[in-house]
Amino acid sequence: MKLTLGVCTVGSFLKLSVYNGERYFNFSKKILNQEELFFDKLGELAGKAGGGFGDFGKICVINGPGRFTGMRISYTFARIYEALSGAELYGASVFDALAFNLYEKLSIGGRFRNAGVSVVCRAFKDEFYLCRYEIKKNTLRRVSEPLWLKAGEAAEKLRSFSGTVVGDSEEYGGIYGLSPSAEKAGASVSLIKPENIIKSALYFKKRDIKPLYLKPAKYEDRDKKSS
Structure with a gap:
């Protein structure tokens, strides 16, 4: 069985969704150190969906903007999983x-x-x-x-x-x-819905999951003054 995984670690909530072709199995919790729950919850949701940790054929990632550390968690995980399994990666902001x-x-x-x-x-x-x-x-x-x-x-x-x-x-x-x-x-x-991590990423079909960094307003002001 090939499952689809949705991951969002860019905000204060860890949000995960696993789709088995029939149903979405979701998780959302506000937590500071998201890596503490990340792998346990992935395995738990995969099991509920009828598969296991090694069954993700597609991984959909919210790639920012947001917390630097959070963006790196999902990006690093997805890239390593892709290298080991050949899973398809999709990104959505x-x-x-x-x-x-x-x-x-x-x-x-x-x-x-x-x-x-x-x-x-x-x-x-x-x-x-x-x-x-x-x-x-x-x-x-x-x-x-x-x-x-x-x-x-x-x-x-x-x-x-x-x-x-x-x-x-x-x-x-x-x-x-x-x-x-x-x-x-x-x-x-008015929130990141776990199942819509998957739906939005597959809708836009963007294969780039590179973290989205934006320039702060104070640097925009500095650039305008120096130009």
């Missing part, structure tokens, strides 16, 4: 996964309501990530490069945005305070 949550929510009878989507996540203290997508002709696609902005800059961009905002409120409960007047995605999709 935090932005991809959150946008896919909304895409899935807006499905009506297999068709999707057209929408502009802004994904916003906290980066550090008063700085935030922002990335835009669109849902058009039943397809979700990214339409901007992700930005790392100061809170005021992010709020200004969201103030003029006419679509739906989706944020990771599980990681930062005040995320929607940046866009009080915008249409918000809702609590059910």
Whole structure:
């Protein structure tokens, strides 16, 4: 039996999902030292799915942005597993996964309501990530490069945005305070859903799982002043 594994270690929650072709078996827990549970939970979920640790044919990884150490955990594991087993690797960003949550929510009878989507996540203290997508002709696609902005800059961009905002409120409960007047995605999709690690990665079909590092706003300011 070949299983599909989804892994997210970039935030404060360890999130895992194993899919056996019929059902998703999920795990999510807030934990500081995620490596302490990582392998035990992988084996446990694989067993529930009817297989074992050596049965992953595809591995889907959330590759950032997020904690440096967390990104390295999933990246290193996936690369070693690929080298030993030949498993296929797929990557999705935090932005991809959150946008896919909304895409899935807006499905009506297999068709999707057209929408502009802004994904916003906290980066550090008063700085935030922002990335835009669109849902058009039943397809979700990214339409901007992700930005790392100061809170005021992010709020200004969201103030003029006419679509739906989706944020990771599980990681930062005040995320929607940046866009009080915008249409918000809702609590059910405002987090990394374990099964959608797999679904979003296979939807976008990106084979690159290299950690996604973004430039902090303070360095953007420095570069602007020196140019």
